Amino acid sequence: MDDWEWRAWVGxxxxxxxxxxxxxxxxxLVTCAHTLHGLDEARVGFPGLLEDLPASVVARGGWDRAGDPGDVAVLELHEPVPYAPARLAGPADLPARTAGGHAFTACGFPNRKDDGERYASVTTSPHQRMRREWWELRTLPGHWLExxxxxSAVHDEATGEVIGMVTxxxxxxxxxxxxxWMLPISRMRLYWEELDDLLPLGWLxxxxxxxxxxxxDGVPFTAPLARDLGAVTGRPPVxxxxxxxxxxxxxAxxxxxxxxxxxxxxxxRHLPxxxxxxxxxxxxxxxxxxPGPPRADTASALASLIVRLERVTFGNAFDVTVHTWIDGAEGPSQxxxxxxxxxxxxxxxxxVARSLHAVVDRDWMIEFAVPETWLSKPFETWHVDRVKKIAMRKYPVVVRDVDRLRPDSIRRDQARLRWRLLYERGRxxxxxIGCDDTRKGAEFQDWLEANDDYCVLVYGCRPVxxxxxxxxxNGVPVMLWTRTACDAPDHATCRNHRLLDDLAAAVEREHPGDLPRVALALRKKALSAPxxxxxxGRDLTLxxxxxxxxxxxxLAMEV
Structure with a gap:
C-alpha cells in the first residue's frame, strides 16, 4: 500500500x-474550480514532503458561480514530483464500491493554528445524487467537513482508490x-476529458x-452527430x-x-x-x-416445415396448413x-409426415406459426413420425406469431425493423425479465417502444x-422462456432466477441465425440432466x- 503521498494542499x-x-x-493535480476562481497560478504542497511548489491552472470545467456544474480545475507543476499518483476507480465500479454504507476518507486543510491536515470519514451512494451532478456525502459520528x-479526494483506505472529489x-x-457533496469520477471526466486516459475502463x-x-480532441457534438448516435444506439441519450x-x-x-x-x-463523415x-x-x-450480411451457414439457409395454424371465427376450429421453405423460397405445401x-x-x-420428402437430406427445422395464445404449447414433443414415435425435438423447433405472416400486418412490419437491426448487430x-418483474402491460409496452434496439427478450418463466x-x-423478433412455473414463495431463492441466468448466458453472444440450433442443443442437454x-433447456420455448x-x-384461409 502506498503512503498516500498523492494528497496535497493547494493555495x-x-x-x-x-x-x-x-x-x-x-x-x-486535480482540485475544485471554485477554489482557484480568478487565479491562473497557484502554490501546491505535499504535507511533510515538498511544500510551496509553483503550479499553473491549465484547465477548468466551466464553473463560474455557486451551484454551477463543472467544478473541476487542473494544475500543472513546473517540475515532476517523485510520488506515486492516486489510484482512480473505474466509473462502472462506483455503484458496487459504495454499496452497503461503505466508509471512505477525505483529507482537508482547514484554517487551523497547526496548519495541518484533517480527516473525515464519509459515506455516499449514486442513489443520493443531486441534478445528476453531485453525490451526497454523510460524515460518520465524530467527523465533519469544513x-x-x-x-479533497474521496478515497477507500483499504484499496487507495479515489471515487470522487469533495466540492x-x-x-x-x-x-x-x-x-x-462529491463530484464522482464519472462526472469529473466530463469536464476534463484527459482523465479518461488515466481511468481503468473496460473497453479497448x-x-x-x-x-x-x-x-x-476539440470536435463538438453536433446535430448531425446526434442523429447518427440515435440511429446506432436506437434511442436518444439520457x-x-x-x-x-x-x-x-x-x-463504447x-x-x-x-x-x-x-x-x-x-x-x-463529419471530420475534415x-x-x-x-x-x-x-x-x-x-x-x-x-458485421456484414447474414452468413450462409446461419438459419437463413435452413430448409423448413412451416406449420401454420389459423383460428377460424366460429366453431372452435383451426385451418391447418404445412408449407415448406427451401433455398429462400416457398416449396410445395399441403x-x-x-x-x-x-x-x-x-x-x-x-x-408434416406428408411433407418430409421435400426437406429430408437437407438441414431443416420446424416453425410453428400459431395464434398468440398457443405460443407456449410444447410443440417439440409432437411427432415427425407418429407411428415410430419420433419427436420433433430431434430438429430445431421454433414458434412464430401467425399474425405476422399476414402481408398487411403491422406486427410484421415492426418485426422487420428489429430483425434487421438484430442481424446487423450480429449478437x-x-x-x-425475471419472474419477479412487476411491470404491468402498459409499462412494459412503453419500455419496449422506448428501446427499439431490444431485439431479444429472455423470460424467467412463461410471459403473461x-x-x-x-x-x-413492438416487433420483438426473438423471445425465449421456460414453461416451468415459478412456485417459490421467495424470489431470492427462486429456481427460475437461475434458469433465467443460464438461458441468457447461453444465447448472449450467439448470432441470431444460430438460435434455433442453440435451442436444439439446450433441449438435448436437458434430456440428460437429472x-x-x-x-x-427443459420445457423451452423459442x-x-x-x-x-x-x-x-x-387460398382456404378465412379472412
Missing part, C-alpha cells in the same frame, strides 16, 4: 492555503458540516483510447453528450463493440479530411470490421385442412399475456420470427 500564489488537491500524474476540504458542504454556525486498451481521444469524445464514450461503454465501429464510421483519414486508420488497427381444436395435433403430425444481447402482446406489437434439477420467411397465405 494562493501569495501562500495562503485554499483547499485540497490530489496528484493524478507526476506533474498534474472549509479547506474542497478538492462543497452545508456549514453550520460552528463552520462544520455533517452533510456535503489505454493507448488505443488515448490515441482516439486525442484524435477527437443526457446530451458534451463533445464528440463524450458520445464515443457513451457508445453502453453497447457492444460493433456499435462503436458503426458509430465511428458515421462520425468520420486529415482527421477522417486518421480515424479510418485507427479503426482498422483497433476494431473488428462491422392442402389446408379445417379441424376441431382437439384434432389439431393429429392433423399437423399427419401433414443476441438479450434483455432479461399482456407482456407477450406488448412484445409482439429430472429433479431445473435446466434451462420464438424466432424471421419476417423474410413468408409463405403465401393458403
Amino acid at each position: 494562493h500564489p501569495a501562500g495562503r492555503k485554499l483547499g485540497a488537491a490530489f496528484l493524478v500524474t507526476p506533474t498534474t 472549509e479547506g476540504f474542497s478538492g 462543497n458542504a452545508e456549514l453550520g454556525r460552528d463552520r462544520r458540516a455533517s452533510l456535503g 486498451t489505454s493507448p488505443a483510447r488515448r490515441e482516439l481521444r486525442t484524435l477527437l 443526457e446530451a453528450p458534451r463533445s464528440a469524445w463524450d458520445s464515443v464514450r457513451l457508445v 461503454e453502453g453497447f457492444p463493440e460493433d456499435r462503436l465501429t458503426r458509430y465511428l464510421g458515421t462520425l468520420g 479530411g486529415p482527421r477522417r483519414h486518421h480515424l479510418d486508420t485507427w479503426t482498422a488497427r483497433h476494431l473488428r470490421p462491422a 392442402r389446408t385442412e379445417r379441424v376441431r381444436e382437439r384434432q389439431v395435433r393429429t392433423a399437423v403430425e399427419t401433414s 443476441s444481447e438479450p434483455q432479461r 399475456r399482456s407482456r407477450l402482446a406488448a412484445a409482439l406489437n 429430472h429433479d434439477q431445473p435446466h434451462c 420464438l424466432w420470427d424471421d419476417p423474410s420467411r413468408l409463405p403465401d397465405p393458403p
Whole structure:
C-alpha cells in the first residue's frame, strides 16, 4: 500500500492555503474550480514532503458561480514530483464500491493554528445524487467537513482508490458540516476529458483510447452527430453528450463493440479530411470490421416445415396448413385442412409426415406459426413420425406469431425493423425479465417502444399475456422462456432466477441465425440432466420470427 503521498494542499500564489488537491500524474493535480476562481497560478504542497511548489491552472470545467456544474480545475507543476499518483476507480465500479454504507476518507486543510491536515470519514451512494451532478456525502459520528476540504479526494483506505472529489458542504454556525457533496469520477471526466486516459475502463486498451481521444480532441457534438448516435444506439441519450469524445464514450461503454465501429464510421463523415483519414486508420488497427450480411451457414439457409395454424371465427376450429421453405423460397405445401381444436395435433403430425420428402437430406427445422395464445404449447414433443414415435425435438423447433405472416400486418412490419437491426448487430444481447418483474402491460409496452434496439427478450418463466402482446406489437423478433412455473414463495431463492441466468448466458453472444440450433442443443442437454434439477433447456420455448420467411397465405384461409 502506498503512503498516500498523492494528497496535497493547494493555495494562493501569495501562500495562503485554499483547499485540497490530489496528484493524478507526476506533474498534474486535480482540485475544485471554485477554489482557484480568478487565479491562473497557484502554490501546491505535499504535507511533510515538498511544500510551496509553483503550479499553473491549465484547465477548468466551466464553473463560474455557486451551484454551477463543472467544478473541476487542473494544475500543472513546473517540475515532476517523485510520488506515486492516486489510484482512480473505474466509473462502472462506483455503484458496487459504495454499496452497503461503505466508509471512505477525505483529507482537508482547514484554517487551523497547526496548519495541518484533517480527516473525515464519509459515506455516499449514486442513489443520493443531486441534478445528476453531485453525490451526497454523510460524515460518520465524530467527523465533519469544513472549509479547506474542497478538492479533497474521496478515497477507500483499504484499496487507495479515489471515487470522487469533495466540492462543497452545508456549514453550520460552528463552520462544520455533517452533510456535503462529491463530484464522482464519472462526472469529473466530463469536464476534463484527459482523465479518461488515466481511468481503468473496460473497453479497448489505454493507448488505443488515448490515441482516439486525442484524435477527437476539440470536435463538438453536433446535430448531425446526434442523429447518427440515435440511429446506432436506437434511442436518444439520457443526457446530451458534451463533445464528440463524450458520445464515443457513451457508445463504447453502453453497447457492444460493433456499435462503436458503426458509430465511428458515421462520425468520420463529419471530420475534415486529415482527421477522417486518421480515424479510418485507427479503426482498422483497433476494431473488428462491422458485421456484414447474414452468413450462409446461419438459419437463413435452413430448409423448413412451416406449420401454420389459423383460428377460424366460429366453431372452435383451426385451418391447418404445412408449407415448406427451401433455398429462400416457398416449396410445395399441403392442402389446408379445417379441424376441431382437439384434432389439431393429429392433423399437423399427419401433414408434416406428408411433407418430409421435400426437406429430408437437407438441414431443416420446424416453425410453428400459431395464434398468440398457443405460443407456449410444447410443440417439440409432437411427432415427425407418429407411428415410430419420433419427436420433433430431434430438429430445431421454433414458434412464430401467425399474425405476422399476414402481408398487411403491422406486427410484421415492426418485426422487420428489429430483425434487421438484430442481424446487423450480429449478437443476441438479450434483455432479461425475471419472474419477479412487476411491470404491468402498459409499462412494459412503453419500455419496449422506448428501446427499439431490444431485439431479444429472455423470460424467467412463461410471459403473461399482456407482456407477450406488448412484445409482439413492438416487433420483438426473438423471445425465449421456460414453461416451468415459478412456485417459490421467495424470489431470492427462486429456481427460475437461475434458469433465467443460464438461458441468457447461453444465447448472449450467439448470432441470431444460430438460435434455433442453440435451442436444439439446450433441449438435448436437458434430456440428460437429472429430472429433479431445473435446466434451462427443459420445457423451452423459442420464438424466432424471421419476417423474410413468408409463405403465401393458403387460398382456404378465412379472412
